[in-house]
Amino acid sequence: MGKKKNKAHADNVRTKRKGGEKKMNPFEVKINPQKHDILGRKLTKFDKGMPGVSRSKAIKKRKETLLKEYQLQFKKNRFVDKRFGENDTGLSLEEKMMKRYALERSKATSQDKFNLNEDEELTHFGQSLADIEKFDVPVHSDDDDEEDKRAAAKIVAEQHFGGFMVRKKPEDEKKSWKERMEDVIKESKKKKHEKQVENEQALKMTEELDLQWKQLQSFVSKGKAKDAEEGNADDYDMAVKSLQFEMKGQATDRLKTEEELARDEKERLEKLEADRIRRMKGLTEEDSAPKSTHKSADDLDDGFYLETHDFDYVSYKDGEMNKEDTAISKDDDDENDDVGVNDDDEDNDDAVHQNIDDDNSDDDDNSDNDGDDDNEDDGDDDDVQSEDEEEDGKVEESDNDSDEEEDNFSDIVSDNESEDGETIETKKSCVTMVTKGKEKKTMKTDEEKKAMIDKAKKELPYTFKAPETYEELLEILEDHDLDDQFTIIDRIRKCHHPSLAEGNKQKLETLFSHLVQLYCELFIQDTPQLDYVDRLITPLYELAQMSPENAASVVISNLVDRHEEFKEICQNKNGRGLYPGLDTIMLFKLISILFPTSDFRHSVTTPSLLFMCEILACSPVIHSRDIVAGLLLCNLCLEYVSTSKRYIPEIINFLHGLLFLAIDKDNKKLESVKPPFKPVGKHINLLHVTSSVRSETTKSTFSLSEMLTVYIDDNVYNNNKFRVTAIDVCIKLLSEFSRLYSDIITYNEVFSPVLYMCEKLPVKKYPDNLQKSIQEFTSSCKELTNTGRNALVIQKKKPKPLRTFEPIFEERFDGRKKRQGGPKDFVEKQKLMHKYKKEMKGAIRELRKDTRFLARQHLKETMDKDYERKRKVNEIMGTLANQEGEYKKMKLGKLPDS
């Protein structure tokens, strides 16, 4: 009995924490009843409370802390250490501990004096031994357990406790203790050995039996065909089961017909286009999403709103209905030019048609993008490629040793960076450092080419390691011809498709950045490798589509680097810049291919456009090459704004300046030009045609690969042919911009200086076609300038609908008050304020309770004191009365006596 009790007591220490469930007194619980049940709301802690308990808890706590403090308020006491042996210097720490322990023990024993045998409880790892004994875990699980036990029992019976349990054999008495023990050991060992031998024999016999059975089995098997069948049936069953649990053939979408595919594609494109237009206007997704406007009870739900802007304006063209975006029509009536909008739509249609045509290749791309393909045939793609080439009808092979070139790239780049451009000589010198064999182009027949491709394919491995560095990429690509290089790039992409393994995405992202580098460096070779670049676009595009954020950051970092260079040049040259190389300019082109240029604000295209315009605005034209670079930049700008029709002042300035370079100058009068051009200087006649040029000899286009080489060949520029072409390009661009900006209200102001310059051009020296185009441009300009314009009026605000009094329903109500969104720091501050308020309130409440408690305590003390005084007074009065009584008694007693 005592044992059990003790155990429970010991285990209390261990299990104290576990069973924390206290019994609640139902009378103490106070429930705050809710009027309505609200779904989805969690039970808050205010639903149920135990005011009595918590109050008593609080009071208890105060008694321990505040009351103590109060009682000791004016007392100055010393802390006396009364621990045993603390002041005894003669004792070491260990001895002290020992003594303390002994004292503790003695105290503990003194408590239950009458407990004789179970004076203390043994524990092992805090667990009472009594408990462990009870578990009775069998130490040996072997068969010989019992025998062992029996032997042990025998020994116990014989030897332990003086052996009085059994009657001893007479011979045993003669033996000594030691001998007896040896006997016991011997015996047990012997038994063990016997047991082992027995076991081994049994094992041996079983094995033998098995062998025999095996030999016999073949004879038996025939007779026991049923058994075998049972084994087969297992397989069968398994098959049946697996068939049963296999997914049933589900109804699939039927294969789409051509038209349906086209329609889907069209829808997709339309959706994307709508998205693009939305971004162009700088609206966010929420803005464009149909707002869930608040409806009043009177709403007939017929979609009729008072606000006029919800109407869609409709226009017709060629019998088709054009649905314009409302925002456009909302603008000034004049500005809203139907032609422009329709142009847009036509473009869209074109795009759609194109896409239908190119469905096949698109499909491939799409599947790549979606990541659906896991094991697409590599050869398949190659076929597509080769087909593409056949279509091109151009067969070419570039024997150039790309490795050698690439090795020199770094030099070129650094040289380009350092080129100051003050003099053209520096440019030349930096270029002469590069030496390399020119690219050879040889024509071959289709058969030869095919054979070659086949051969090359055989040679190419099918998997490649994803290059970590740019050099690695070049290493992989070296020694292969152009086609193979693209096959390799393609295969790298296939091998490292993100769906195949973790980390592949990063690999492809680095590949993208290297390819961008490759793209740029291809432009700054002696002869820019435009064909190569042309084919590089597709992998670049696809990689970019895969991870847009990475593509953006790679391109931006490229841009930033180049901008840094430009900035440095500007600082060195007193704020005047230098036209960059073809690589930088073509980076802008790449951006326009990869990212949409029409967005209101785009993280890549906006800075790139800013950069281009900065170049145009800051760099003076001091060489004919600058003219070409500037024209190319203008053309790119045109491309950037062709859909959004944004206004770029720098372009008009630049083209105006170019025309200024071309006109006959009057020495007396300074023409007004806009920076960066200057009305005087040695470079003002760069485009001045000195003698008349016949039309046959001129071209109307520039060649990218010839005009902007890293070399500067003055022969290319210093002739009238070049000048005429430049003027031609300039006029072309101007007419494009004039068409683009025909909508803008200040067309006249923008284009009148240009027109003025056009009229001063020495047209007679120009070839006929150029004369004609100038003529066309000026006449169209004049036409557009003469349009009238309306006065500006600030439009009246739309009337606000009256407020209704129906409750507003929140779609997703989570039972909490919504925090107003706002700037991050504001929200943070609000949170802190809220917290502070809460804490402040709590603190005030606690302080009040403290005072109340103290007041109570005070009162209690006073009352006690009063009571005590009363008692004492009563006591004294009592004694006095007694005395008085006795005295009187005595008197009376005496009196009768006397």
Place this chain on the structure above:
Amino acid sequence: MRTPEQKKLLSEIKQKADSCMNSRKHANDLLDIISKLQDEDEITVIACIKNVGRLFSHYIDVGEMVMENTDTDDLSKEDQYKKWLRARYQDTVNSLIERLEQPNTTIQELSISVLMKYLTKESYRPLNKTGTDKAFPPQTLFKNIFEGLLSETVDNQHVIGRFQEYLDYDDIRYHTLKYIKTSHNNRNVTDVWLCNVFCVLENVTVPQNKKGYKRFLCKKPNEGHPVYKFENHQQAFSNAWLEYLKNKLSGTLYRKVLTIMHDKIIPNFSSPLLLSDFLIEAYNVGGAISLLALNGLFILIQKHNLHYPEFYERFYALFEPSVFHVKYKARFFYLADTFLSSSYLPSYLVAAFVKRLARICLSAPPAGLLVAVPFIINMIVRHPACKQLVHRPDREMGYDEDPYDHEEPDPAKCRAIDSCLWELKTLQNHYHPDVIKLAKKIEYGELPDMEMYIADKYDTTPDELFERECNKKMKTVAMTFEPPKGLFGTKDNKLDLCWTF
């Protein structure tokens, strides 16, 4: 590192100087030290200068070179020695002045400080007991120093920067200014000299101290000396500058002078109106120079009642497309804001400025537009009469063309007030998104009630714009959705218009 020989040489120099100082017997060692002043080795020269400085300061202190009369032929041995010593002193001073033009800045600085030390010592213990030099500061030495300092051939900017700290002493400042005034007559005026003089003048300010000056480097002169009076200082300052501005200044110098005009020159002038000729002339030059002259001129008009009737016409002419490209863009807009701040300005004038600014905005870069467009809006807010430039509801029939005449130089006749700011409408379609947002402020409900604070944007550079745009974080990056077919193979491609491979 110093080689052992150098070390030896240095200790030798020091020893010789010590021995000279101790007794006259070793006076001839002085010659060695002075000759070493011309040495090639810089360390030797520095050591020499230090020792020479120590030595002659000592001599001046003890009056070793003071002579009763120098005219008599038969000099006592004592006097002969003194005369000889004085000649050496002169040699030293001359070579130190030469050293001022050396490229080594340490030597330069050391020389100037030694020379100024001599100057101070001499003023307390003049070499001649009688004669002119007794007056403050020792005139000959002072003149010599300045002739060296304001060299006609060598740009002495660095030494002058060091000398600047002496300009804090009231006496030195006063005499420097006087010297500059007189030196115009007897100096060969070159660009370098002008530059040097500018460096000195640039650092001179006349502290407002009506009670009289006390901070003197040299011995204080007697009471009643002009150096004690603030007015005299101001006068000297004005005279020096006026004399200086009479010279033909180079372009950069001209700009520098104009740049410091408003806060360094005009406040210290006794009668700033004397500067008006110079400023008006500069204002008429045009371009950036006008812009700079504007500031000074404005102070003259505002505080000193300069009557300049054509001021606003001139200012109107400054609104050229180039203002967005010059370095002084911030200053221009700051001044424009100041000039057009008065609400008493006639509305036709403000309208003319606004319209002209809007017109040049059509060819401005975004960095300029981000200042100019809010500036225009601020003007409309400040002068409510100009609101009709963006809001003209009574005009039904519209315009055939803009009534504003851009070529008209007179803001009163350009008819800007009849016009509208269609330019802002155009800018609502600008390629920079922030410009669009600003230009859209003329729409309903957007026109602010109060002026926007734009003073912090005056300095925006295109580079900053680019960087700001690059650092913008976007949650998602939109991509094109039509796969390109090669370099020229996109829908929007326009390059094939004028370019081939």
